[in-house]
Amino acid sequence: MQELNDIDFSERDTLFIEVILPLSLSKNYIYRVPFELNEHTAIGKRVIVQFGKNKIYTALIKSISQTAPALYQAKYIIDVIDEHPVVNPLQFQFWDWMTAYYLCNEGDVMSAALPAGLKLASETIIILRDDVSLEELELTDKENILVTALEKQKRLTVDQISKLLGQKTVFPLIRALLDKEVVHIAEEVVEKYKPLLKSYITLNPFYNEEGNFRQLFEVLERAPKQLDALLMYIKLSKSGIEISRQQLLEDSGCGQAALKALMDKEIFFLQKKVVSRLNDESDDMILNFKLSPAQNTALEKIETEFQTKDVVLLHGITASGKTQVYIKLIEQAIEKGGQVLFLLPEIALTTQIVERIKRYFGDAIGVYHSKFNDNERVEIWKSVMNGKYKIVLGARSAVFLPFKNLKLVVVDEEHESSYKQNEPAPRYQARDAAVYLAHLHQSKIILGSATPSIESYYNALHQKYGLVTLNERFGGVELPIQEVVGIAEETKKKKMVSYFSSVLIDDITATLERKEQVILFQNRRGYATILICKTCGFAPKCVNCDVSLTFHKSSGKLHCHYCGYHESSMNICPACGSVHIEQKGFGTERIEEELSLIFPEVKIARLDVDSTRTKNSLQKIIGDFQEKKTDILIGTQMVAKGLDFDNVTLIGVINADTLLNYPDFRAFERSFQLLAQVAGRAGRRDKQGKVCIQAYDADHRIIKQVVDNNYLEMFNDEIAERRQFHYPPFTRLIFINVKHKDSNLLNAAAARFATMLRAQLGTRVLGPEQPLVSRIRSYYIKQLIIKTDKSTAIHKVKAALKQTIADFNGENAFKGVIIQIDVDPY
Template sequence: MSSPILRLALPSPLRRLFDYLPPPSLVADDLQPGIRLLVPFGRRQMVGVLVEVVSHSDIAPAKLKAALEVLDEQPVIPQPLLRLCRFAASYWQHSLGDTLSCALPLLLRQGEPARRWQEPFWQVAEQARLDDPRLARAPRQRQVLQVLAQHPHGVPQRLLARLQLNRESLNLLLGKGLVEVKTHRHTAVAPPAHWLAQPELTLNTEQQAAFAAVQAKAGEFAAFLLDGVTGSGKTEVYLQLIHAILQSGKQALVLIPEINLGPQTLSRFTCRFNARIALLHSARSDQERLDAWLAASLGEADIVIGTRSALFTPLPRLGLIVIDEEHDSSYKQQEGLRYHARDLALVRAQQEAVPIVLGSATPALETLHNAQTGRYQWLHLAQRAAGAAAVRFIRLDIKSRPLDSGISEPLAKAIGQALASGQQVLVFLNRRGFAPVLCCHDCGWLSACPRCDARMTLHQQSGELRCHHCGHVKPRPKQCPDCGQVDLRPLGAGTERAEQRLGILFPDYPVLRIDRDSTRRKGTLEQLLSRVQRGKPCILLGTQMLAKGHHFPRVTLVAILDADSGLFSADFRAAERMAQQIVQVAGRAGRADAPGQVIIQSHFADHPLLVQLCEQGYAAFARQALQERKAAGLPPFAHLALLRAEAPKPKRALDFLDNACLLAEKQQAQLGSRVELLGPIPAPMERRAGKYRAQLLLKAASRRELHRLLAPWLVALETEHSSRRVRWSLDVDPMDLY
């Protein structure tokens, strides 16, 4: 009888499965899909995931290799998650092996055991004595033994340094058998008797209607758009829905767009619930992420909060999915498996028959279209919670006005008045660094990146020029590289420059800068936000890290220093993003008793988009934008895929895409499909990180028509000779065309 064949998915870009024989002396019928195996792959060893056990292979039995080791007794990827990964690999045209690798924590990808960390404890051995003759000439070892003897249950390894227990002495004692190291195994924590740690707030009429609509669909799939203005109490609706889910014995999954929203979200949930909460995002250590992932998979985490990758967390009792700030582009993965967590979450909710809530004050146009056409149930929260008034917008025309580090005189006056009245001010500038470019005043030299078609940003504090596209860094020059003159001037303003100027204008008030540079150290963001929450007058200056999700009750003035970047972009989504960003950052003002106002500095203060947004709101902008998208045949009224290619030589990427275009035309002729091919053309930023980039856009009226072409076309592309000379990737439903 022939041996069963193990069909595995390996972390490889090859879009196929790999056949192996079972390890010697192992019954293959006992192996379940979703377990990991260690297998030989060329000269390496790889960790693969078993997808199925079959009886036949297209490869000759003599050429099949045997798996080396079975790493799991039970599947680490249960069937529902395996089904989700199969869909993701198929829809986003990616290899299943890479997709499953994305679903696993890093330590499991590396073949580590699927168990939580067992912390080592040092304790005195049972037969040890303080008067042991071997310690007569070792006073340090005797002292360490005395300290350990004061802790009969042992000292955890993380506390050794605090108790001044020297590791060298401990190791010597261990060698003499006077101390021993044990691990305390994890014991499951029982669910609490009472879920609420603090009372729930009273819902207003709109909130109660939204809660009741979602609650009515508990236990079945239904998609809801919770469209609520900033400060309308969307989070309170989430919390009460989750409370109902916990009471029914189910788990909840909450996705947030940014890591920086994790601490405050976790704090809000831990204050409300006695539940077991797991936090999953890339800022946590590999072991912390594995522990949280395993706790969720064992049903020991009641609520999972995380960024987009948390969507792949196994949840055996899943009862509700919440996508907060669903419009945010951070939910779209830009490398590898280019999935969109919001869209894939909808698929998971449907597969597992649970309701899903998409919440935003500025819903994505695709989401709005789905709500308008009835695919999602549309829930409105039009009033701010606790009776807070809507913010007042002021469009400040800065044409011909002198700007000091991006700050006009009227704006500086308004900031001073808000601070003098005891309030806080948020200044928004989505440009980190000191200045976006360094210029020679004599010859006009500009600080261009040697590897990109872009300028290098001046970072004053570090004395460096940095490219924010490829990461290239070099010291700030003392003289012009072209003419040798020393009159080098920073042009424009970033957060560093604005911070410096605000500190000079308002020396009596702290300026708290929050951007990627100022919050690199762990805990810095939490410390800065804690200072803001104390309520003392201050200036909060930052980038898009501050634009969404944060609750600052004392902020009454929001100043947007530069609102023009999205008005004239070549990207058809730029206006939508700009509108969302303005509304989101404006929503940080006036969330308590004091009314809020938003001052928008612009060289185009009378631009129709700005006028409409400020006077009629986001809903009016979205209605018009959807009409324009429909007339232009753009998403959500069309479906796109973008084939990108890059190569060290400029013509090579375009040649590959020319061949790809010909292959697509041949495929269309065979299939009779109708997909529009646009390009190939150089990318908007053609040279990046030393590579020349080009792209080919595919557009179809229906998603089905597009995917009918993509699958066979990619098979042909993988065998195309020119594909080996470039690096290429396909992005289905791209969020940007750069």
């Protein structure tokens, strides 16, 4: 594949290209290249192709040959978009692996990999026919309005027509004009990426000569604001930097009219330049900090492990200073001329670690995550490709970036479930994908966590990965004191105030009196888990999903957390007419309200999905807490990830039981990880923290292991159970969801598919069963599980599964049934 880009094709050679379309197709398609585009054709470039009768798509050239497809006549491509490839050969290898490992299609991977700004949108354009005689046609009033507009503007999009006519549905009208052969449709591809242009002010070169320059003061003598603008321009220009229009307006205070007058007089010229949307830092590299003896030892052990292993697990307790160790490893990789990928579970929640890394490495850093808009993501993509960024910090999608010389990958908090993409395909685990990416680039990878995943720790103990421990908190900071409070016992003694034990209230009071801060953890958002009629027991459910609706007081509505459906809150029972409605369960909203009643003078903020929907709301909440404008921060698991506040000395867990009672074989492992990570936020530097964990099952072994900081005991307990009941890391799992809107058809389809799959794989196939939530977005779901021993050749299992799906899809009785594959569910 790589060599084909180096071949110079004659402009008379007939070229055929295999392209990847951004669609979930079972195979790629072959297109023919017009002779005049031969010299522009190269692997990794984007091309515009027609697929189907009317649709236009951006596709990627994967291979080039001179062999026509055997079974169909290849269409010609419309155009080649790029001057240079946007995807490199190693990326294609990475995509091939992901397609094969996660049993998805190449189009799924392309859609996940490329930022939306590099994928072109197909927009339907309506054009007036040249050969039409309008006088002979009978048109309705609205048809006349549209035809008149088309005579003036030549072409209109469907959206523009909607606005012109003031109606949402215009397809019948367009269809009528198509039938009358008045208009025709063109599919026009619109480039989504638009460079950001910034306006700069320059002085007319005529006035660079001293004599001419003096004249300006005479010209502007009676225009004081224009003179102020000129004087400020002179002052700013002495620094040698370009002067933006915005900066000159702000610094001179001259106003828009004065600046326009100077441009009208041709004293100033306006130039528009393409600038980066990215907030690049320009600090010099500062690497003068010193590692502690424990950190130094860990660094040396990692370097030793890297001599014989490509993957090293760094098991460092919370606040042990893993980031400083990462920085030293990053420095070494950059000194060798390489690039570094630093993965974080949720980049938007890790602003502190991003700023820390930026302080050390300056503008050699790019940050890549979903909070950036399309244009920003394209600029980062291009900056990585051209080598501008030596370090990229990103969430899981950063594994798809076009690295040229990757030398080191860091996966921080490697245990985090947010590294796994659940919807849509490819349902990949970014940590595991990063291990393969590092292998492709022949680079090293470090996995870091205070609470490693069972699988990673097992791999380290069995010599697949290197293992390095860092079990001292940086700066001699003491581990927090941890206290468990039994909710049942406190309730019995009437010591509970709302959802807070007397112990927790006393701890909060004492912490606030010391002018220190508190974080409270409740892993459920909203106000009340359900509303229920006390008379007949009716509880409102989602119309699309098999779940109860959650009451959110801030919106006054009932919300579905699966599909986004919402409806007005229930004041009267729709089933029996009763007004006796009870709120059951509680989320972060309720905790915030109840706490405000107990501590009315205290400033309280909430950190969850609902409070951070806007672009900058998250930074504001975290920033206000960092600057001590907020005293108490209440949050879901978002508060456990990457936050580091010097003044937080108390962590309160409102109800630990909600974590422990989840029906999943990883529930105890995840409970330990989350509780340990939350507890790790307490106490920094010279302040010892305290953690108060409230639970009904106060004697649960996981809670005791968290209090004792005993990861190894938790690991040994979990690994024994998984060995006994055949769960990872001793087996491999593949979940198969069968979906359809008709439950009866689904039941028949799932049974048939299970029979077909068992014929291939026997007792390795379990199910079909109803999952915990058996209907989502109007689709009923049945689930099968393939469970295989590690000794089984997994590629043969996957081949059998793919063949079974193909055979099943060929059965007419089950057209429209959706089959989704999740390899290594997490």
